[in-house]
Amino acid sequence: MMAASVNSPFSADDKSNWLLYLLTDSALPTGGFVASSGLEASFQAGLIPSASTLPDFTLSAAHSFAFNTVPFVRAGYYTVDSEDPIAALEDADATCEALMIGNTVARRASLAQGVAMLTLHIKCFSPDDEVVKQWKKMIRAGKVDGHFAICFGLVCRQLSVSIENTSHLWLYLFTRTLYSSAVRMNIIGPYEAQRMLLRAKEGIEDVVQKTMHLTMDDACQTNPLLDVCQGMHDRLYTRLFNS
């Protein structure tokens, strides 16, 4: 079992490290490849005039993303502790949906990746996980929406990843997606992307610390400009990404 301390996000446990490496693999089949974390719309809107402005943009996008979604990752993570995990999942998902309904593009990305995450868990990690199987069934039946943050928290919990590592991983994946999308959009080159991703560590960890204790009712966005831009995605004349 993991004994992660807050100061070192990754514990010394070999098994947990192997699992974390797997979860960060960009070949992981969760459909994240088509999502740009809001980068494409922002870039086309002229918000990233040069490669050197990308790190600041990334940090501010991650800040808003964390305040918006970390409470739901945590909620998903702790649902299995309640008497009725499915009811707890429904409650968290309904609140998440209310926040997402005002952003069609982000919502679409969240729903696609949510069910993909559950599918991955069932097919690869735990075919007998009853809670995850039931939750996926309800999503497929259209009874609930199935947002990504909650599914992610749930799956990580079922894999015995610590809550600190779960939140850290969640933000890492967002940041990594943003930088690899930037490479595919030719904003930066691959070496530059890796250098920026490495340098992003401190700022991202700071953001994780700020959001670790937020409740679902505290979930908010902190960047209205980014919010407008992301909503513009479907009206872009040419686009590479789905969201």
Added chain:
Amino acid sequence: MPLPIADFLPGAGSIICNSFGTATKFTRCHAQYPLKFIPTSTHVDNLAAAYILSYGGGMLSGDEVDMTIELNKNADLLLMTQGSTKIFKDREQSAVAGIPISRLPGRDGPVIDGASQTIDAFVSPTSMLLLLPDPVTSFKHSIYTSYQKFHLTSDGTSTSQLVLLDWFTSGRIARGEKWHFKKYASKIDIRLDGRLLIRDNLVLEDENKEWMPISSFASRLHPHTCFATLIMIAPGQNELSHVVQHCVEAFDRLSIGQVKAPKDLIWSLSRLRHVENGVMVRVAGTTTEMVKNFLKNEALANLDTVIGHGMYEKLFS
């Protein structure tokens, strides 16, 4: 029928509207200092209207404004402000701004940090509520929290209608104050028959430990200085639903190309899937004027068919 809040507390107010055939009247329209309501006429059948004011044109740290609004069967109401709501850091700041305010004590409990406003609105299935204030302007170092809750209802045939505009600026630009406030938080909850359907929660907070000329959030918003959220819910087929449809069509017609520098006015629209003719529009502009013109000419075009031409012109003047 919800119980009226204790509207004798400072900053508390309650409005109850009932319709009598072709006229919506105020069964109650009471506000306690420093809040004030001024009813006005729309010259439109069945549409009541009132201005919401704060004495001194703004809110001080420690001010709490709590409004309860209740629209009963067939009652329609338009609420507006008279000029931008200013959020002051403290009494000294408002005095320097040339606006003397004296404030009565009277609230129990600890002094809250900053100014706060809550609105609790209950809307019957056959009623329409339009909340169209001027933008909020937060002064340097100020803290402001707003929580607006709308309880919409349906009865099988009809559903409540709502137009809600929530917007703010970067501060007193003329004095060089751009994003110099400490905190601006605005939360909107919309429930339908008790179920939370839509939540919008924006928090801009300066995370710098000491005050710096550039707040921690300023650079992420550059170059825009005015942000607006417009929510419209108009199930059925009526004047308001045509306003919504017009807005949706304007968005669907957009074909956005790559630009090197941000445009002065950008906007996007999301359909609110769980209600008929429901949209959330988000706007960002480099000036307040641009956002206002956009709202008048695009997002709320044809709103004059709902609130009358006179009111429409006054609103966007």
